[in-house]
Amino acid sequence: MKRIKMIDVARAAGVSAMTVSRALKRDGRISPETRRLILQKVDELGYVPDRLAGSFSSQKSGFVSVLVPSLNNPHFAETASGLQEILNPAGLQLLLGYTGYSAAQAEYLIEMMLERRPEALIVTYDSHTPKARKLLEQSGIPVVEIWEMPQHPIQHVVGFSNRKASAEMTAHLITSGRRNIAYIGECDDSGTRGAERRKGFRDAMRRAGLDPSRQVALAAPPINMMQGREALRTILERWPETDAIMCVSDPAAFGALTECRALGRRVPEDIAVAGFGDFEISRCSIPPISTIVVDALDIGRQTGQLVLRLLSEKTEQSVYLPIAARPEIRQSSG
Amino acid sequence: MKRIKMIDVARAAGVSAMTVSRALKRDGRISPETRRLILQKVDELGYVPDRLAGSFSSQKSGFVSVLVPSLNNPHFAETASGLQEILNPAGLQLLLGYTGYSAAQAEYLIEMMLERRPEALIVTYDSHTPKARKLLEQSGIPVVEIWEMPQHPIQHVVGFSNRKASAEMTAHLITSGRRNIAYIGECDDSGTRGAERRKGFRDAMRRAGLDPSRQVALAAPPINMMQGREALRTILERWPETDAIMCVSDPAAFGALTECRALGRRVPEDIAVAGFGDFEISRCSIPPISTIVVDALDIGRQTGQLVLRLLSEKTEQSVYLPIAARPEIRQSSG
DNA sequence: CAGGATCATGTTATCGATATCATGAACCGT
DNA sequence: ACGGTTCATGATATCGATAACATGATCCTG
Numbered sequence: 250m251k252r253i254k255m256i257d258v259a260r261a262a263g264v265s266a267m268t269v270s271r272a273l274k275r276d277g278r279i280s281p282e283t284r285r286l287i288l289q290k291v292d293e294l295g296y297v298p299d300r301l302a303g304s305f306s307s308q309k310s311g312f313v314s315v316l317v318p319s320l321n322n323p324h325f326a327e328t329a330s331g332l333q334e335i336l337n338p339a340g341l342q343l344l345l346g347y348t349g350y351s352a353a354q355a356e357y358l359i360e361m362m363l364e365r366r367p368e369a370l371i372v373t374y375d376s377h378t379p380k381a382r383k384l385l386e387q388s389g390i391p392v393v394e395i396w397e398m399p400q401h402p403i404q405h406v407v408g409f410s411n412r413k414a415s416a417e418m419t420a421h422l423i424t425s426g427r428r429n430i431a432y433i434g435e436c437d438d439s440g441t442r443g444a445e446r447r448k449g450f451r452d453a454m455r456r457a458g459l460d461p462s463r464q465v466a467l468a469a470p471p472i473n474m475m476q477g478r479e480a481l482r483t484i485l486e487r488w489p490e491t492d493a494i495m496c497v498s499d500p501a502a503f504g505a506l507t508e509c510r511a512l513g514r515r516v517p518e519d520i521a522v523a524g525f526g527d528f529e530i531s532r533c534s535i536p537p538i539s540t541i542v543v544d545a546l547d548i549g550r551q552t553g554q555l556v557l558r559l560l561s562e563k564t565e566q567s568v569y570l571p572i573a574a575r576p577e578i579r580q581s582s583g
Numbered sequence: 584m585k586r587i588k589m590i591d592v593a594r595a596a597g598v599s600a601m602t603v604s605r606a607l608k609r610d611g612r613i614s615p616e617t618r619r620l621i622l623q624k625v626d627e628l629g630y631v632p633d634r635l636a637g638s639f640s641s642q643k644s645g646f647v648s649v650l651v652p653s654l655n656n657p658h659f660a661e662t663a664s665g666l667q668e669i670l671n672p673a674g675l676q677l678l679l680g681y682t683g684y685s686a687a688q689a690e691y692l693i694e695m696m697l698e699r700r701p702e703a704l705i706v707t708y709d710s711h712t713p714k715a716r717k718l719l720e721q722s723g724i725p726v727v728e729i730w731e732m733p734q735h736p737i738q739h740v741v742g743f744s745n746r747k748a749s750a751e752m753t754a755h756l757i758t759s760g761r762r763n764i765a766y767i768g769e770c771d772d773s774g775t776r777g778a779e780r781r782k783g784f785r786d787a788m789r790r791a792g793l794d795p796s797r798q799v800a801l802a803a804p805p806i807n808m809m810q811g812r813e814a815l816r817t818i819l820e821r822w823p824e825t826d827a828i829m830c831v832s833d834p835a836a837f838g839a840l841t842e843c844r845a846l847g848r849r850v851p852e853d854i855a856v857a858g859f860g861d862f863e864i865s866r867c868s869i870p871p872i873s874t875i876v877v878d879a880l881d882i883g884r885q886t887g888q889l890v891l892r893l894l895s896e897k898t899e900q901s902v903y904l905p906i907a908a909r910p911e912i913r914q915s916s917g
Numbered sequence: 918c919a920g921g922a923t924c925a926t927g928t929t930a931t932c933g934a935t936a937t938c939a940t941g942a943a944c945c946g947t
Numbered sequence: 948a949c950g951g952t953t954c955a956t957g958a959t960a961t962c963g964a965t966a967a968c969a970t971g972a973t974c975c976t977g
Contacts, residue, residue: 252723254963265927270965280925295721300698302963305639305932320660329654333681342695345679347667361676364634387629389586474867500863507867530864533808533837535844588933599957604935614955636933639962 253296261290273298304366313556314344314362316355316372318441322471324526324545325373328395331549332371339557341368348375350441350470356381363388369556374399374408376440391559395552397442404567405559407552409574411442411525414541415449416456418523418576419495421539423457425582427493427521430454431463433480433505434497435470443470443497446525450495463488472497474530477504478511485512492520493582499524499531502538506581521582536580543574587630595624607632638700647890648678648696650689650706652775656805658860658879659707662729665883666705673891675702682709684775684804690715697722703890708733708742710774725893729886731776738901739893741886743908745776745859748875749783750790752857752910753829755873757791759916761827761855764788765797767814767839768831769804777804777831780859784829797822806831808864811838812845819846827855827916833862836872840915855916870914877908 259266264283271279272287290296304310313336317325333343344367346358356378362370369390374397377385385392385403392404397411422430430450438444447464454461465483468476477500484491496502502524509516516522516536524531524540531538551570559568593600598617605613606621624630638644647670651659667677678701680692690712696704703724708731711719719726719737726738731745756764764784772778781798788795799817802810811834818825830836836858843850850856850870858865858874865872885904893902 256963266963267928267965268926271926278923278925283925297694297697297718299700299963301635301639301644301700302932303965305635305934305962306964307966308932310635320654320663321657323655323657326654326660330681337695342699343679345677347664360631361671363631365676366633366635384631474863478867504867507869510869529808529834533812533841535841590933600933601935601958602956605956612953612955617955633933636962637935639932639964640934641936642962 253294255296255298258287258290258294258296261294262287308366310366310368311341312344312365312367313341314346314365314367314370316346316348316358316362316370318348318350318373318375319471320345320347323528324396324543327545328373328549328552331546331551332553333549335550335553336556341556348373350375352376352378352381352440356384359384368560369393371395371552371556374442391556393552393555393559395548397445398569398571402567402569405555405569406567407548407555407570407572409543409572410449411445411574412449412452414543414574414576415446415495415525416453417449418525418539418541419450419453420457421576421578422493422495422521422523422582423453423459425521428459429463429488429490430459430493430495431465431484431488431491432461432495432497433472433477433484433501434464434466435468435472436466437469438466441470446497463491470497472501474500474504474507477501478508479504481505481508482512485514494520494522496522496524499526499528499538499540502540502581503528503530503534506534506536506538516581517583523582527577531579534581536583539579539582540577541574542577543572548572587628589630589632592621592624592628592630595628596621642700644700644702645675646678646699646701647675647703647705648680648699648701650680650682650692650696650704652682652684652707652709653805654679654681657862658730658877661879662883662886665880665885666887667883669884669887670890675890682707684709686710686712686715686774690718693718702894703727705729705886705890707731708776725890727886727889729882731779732903732905736901736903739889739903740901741882741889741904741906743877743906744783745779745908746783746786748877748908748910749780749829749859750787751783752859752873752875753784753787754791755910755912756827756829756855756857756916757787757793759855762793763797763822763824764793764827764829765799765818765822765825766795766829766831767806767811767818767835768798768800769802769806770800771803772800775804780831797825804831806835808834808838808841811835812842813838815839815842816846819848825854828857830856830858833858833860833865833872833874836874836915837862837864837868840868840870840872850915851917857916861911865913868915870917873913873916874911875908876911877906882906 255266259269272284348355371393374394395407397408432450434447435443451461465480506522524538527540527542531540589600593603606618682689705727708728729741731742766784768781769777785795799814828839840856858872861874861876865874
């Protein structure tokens with residue numbers, strides 16, 4: 250059973266292959282009857298166009314590559330979801346890759362991706378190897394960094410300052426009267442968004458003349474709930490006077506909150522807890538956890554629309570789309 | 584700045600394009616010195632092979648398509664992760680698509696995917712439209728259904744019986760003395776794994792001569808934590824005698840557990856709670872939630888290895904790889 | 918109604934790699 | 948030392964669609 254190709258459809262409809270090609274596009278100049286006839290034949294024969302050949306011929310792959318640290322993180326899953334929502338209807342397909350928070354893996358993936366000739370490349374901000382950065386810079390296609398506002402952007406940016414947002418939340422804890430604030434973060438986080446958040450914590454503490462040295466980092470990103478629990482125990486052993494915890498992410502915050510409960514510490518009366526990212530768990534826990542709300546889906550949508558614009562306009566200028574990231578104060582730090 | 588192609592590298596190294604092509608493959612018969620020289624030129628010129636052209640020429644796309652309901656669900660994210668782990672080193676790239684639990688979207692994606700000539704297609708079990716099923720059956724490539732043991736498999740299967748697993752957990756609740764057991768599920772779930780779990784609940788209840796009609800379904804899949812909370816309130820209003828809750832998934836179970844706490848109902852003393860899937864939250868909550876443990880990462884790895892086998896062996900026979908799905912009893916149903 | 922514009926369709930060249938077969942050199946055993 | 952074998956490499960055809968240009972028909976417009 251040989252595979253049907255365009256020429257077979259063309260013969261069946263008594264037209265040329267080119268006419269079939271036109272019939273399958275929206276814009277093609279073709280008479281309505283011919284199109285109807287061809288689409289009918291396509292259906293009868295069960296023809297599935299070969300986009301590999303099509304992409305090769307038109308020199309347009311129809312791919313947009315997306316690199317995320319992990320899909321296990323609902324943020325990136327939502328961002329990818331928003332991207333798909335915008336890009337699929339435009340005929341673009343996502344090529345998704347997980348870096349696992351590793352710069353080496355990112356470099357490998359970037360190279361793999363570029364071989365597929367994507368029309369744009371979307372990378373979640375993280376440190377890059379020199380080679381990776383060079384590949385991105387010389388790729389000749391739009392490159393969008395997301396989820397951070399880098400100091401030295403490669404090209405376009407859709408994001409926000411993790412550092413600033415983290416500092417704001419820390420400032421809130423300080424304003425509400427806390428003084429002995431500890432931070433739960435990640436180790437091996439150089440160049441990551443987590444590192445920026447840690448800096449934000451330090452910024453705010455220093456600005457208030459407080460000691461920013463109460464920090465634990467037990468695990469590599471992404472830190473999970475259980476590690477958050479463990480981190481809280483560690484903190485209370487080392488610094489029993491701690492009266493607030495700022496966390497790199499909501500799962501860690503939930504872990505800390507849970508461990509407080511297990512240890513009989515009241516939240517927020519004894520200890521305030523704050524997270525980052527507005528994960529579902531921060532809304533559903535008792536008490537709800539104060540967090541930085543970031544609209545991950547919106548990052549995906551905005552990025553998708555930006556990509557479409559960049560592909561049609563061929564503009565050279567770098568675009569920076571700021572994304573809102575605002576503290577939402579809930580009962581855990583009331 | 585024109586793009587470097589293979590022929591440019593060939594000229595620079597004083598060889599033919601074919602020799603360059605061989606140098607870039609592992610298996611190619613080529614002398615070590617020539618290869619070294621060519622790889623050096625590749626590096627100097629910054630040559631990035633065009634796999635679009637390569638795939639077209641060799642008639643092998645190097646793609647494996649994967650359809651999942653949602654990546655927001657850590658299960659599927661892990662499965663995808665396991666797949667990538669196995670398939671990437673074999674030179675295969677994942678083409679990931681989200682169906683959003685919609686059969687229409689699945690059909691659309693299957694068609695999109697097939698145009699890219701993937702070498703295998705992996706679909707998470709769910710109901711298919713007739714057209715989608717036909718496309719899958721006539722695709723001419725290995726098709727693997729995962730995350731369920733379908734009654735009428737398309738070809739290969741890596742999964743388990745959601746129905747049986749759910750029945751086992753329900754049976755556990757019954758064995759431990761509960762009688763008025765309610766079920767939190769999803770609406771519009773026909774043909775989904777959630778529907779199978781609901782059937783499993785009913786099976787076990789009937790077998791024990793108990794009433795399986797205490798069921799609420801407030802939302803379409805995937806049900807979230809907040810909806811779990813709401814469902815629990817609904818249940819206690821309608822059936823105040825309820826002494827156990829079986830849930831379609833852990834997030835729903837956590838929501839139910841949380842609402843019990845908010846309402847002052849003790850778990851497990853007043854109400855037992857059980858979930859499905861061994862999400863992180865079920866391990867980290869207080870009390871930990873009894874659940875069905877499924878190794879999502881392993882499903883990905885096993886499927887990846889199966890795909891590699893199918894691609895090399897060209898066997899015709901359907902393969903069924905059973906995956907363990909066992910109840911793990913924790914304190915929430917103690 | 919002439920000359921140009923528009924429209925539907927056809928023809929041909931082409932995208933960049935690789936499969937396949939061809940070729941000559943080196944190597945080997947008897 | 949000769950026929951056969953292995954090895955490294957080259958030449959050529961090819962994958963299936965589409966871009967770009969060509970063609971003839973129809974349709975205006977002054």
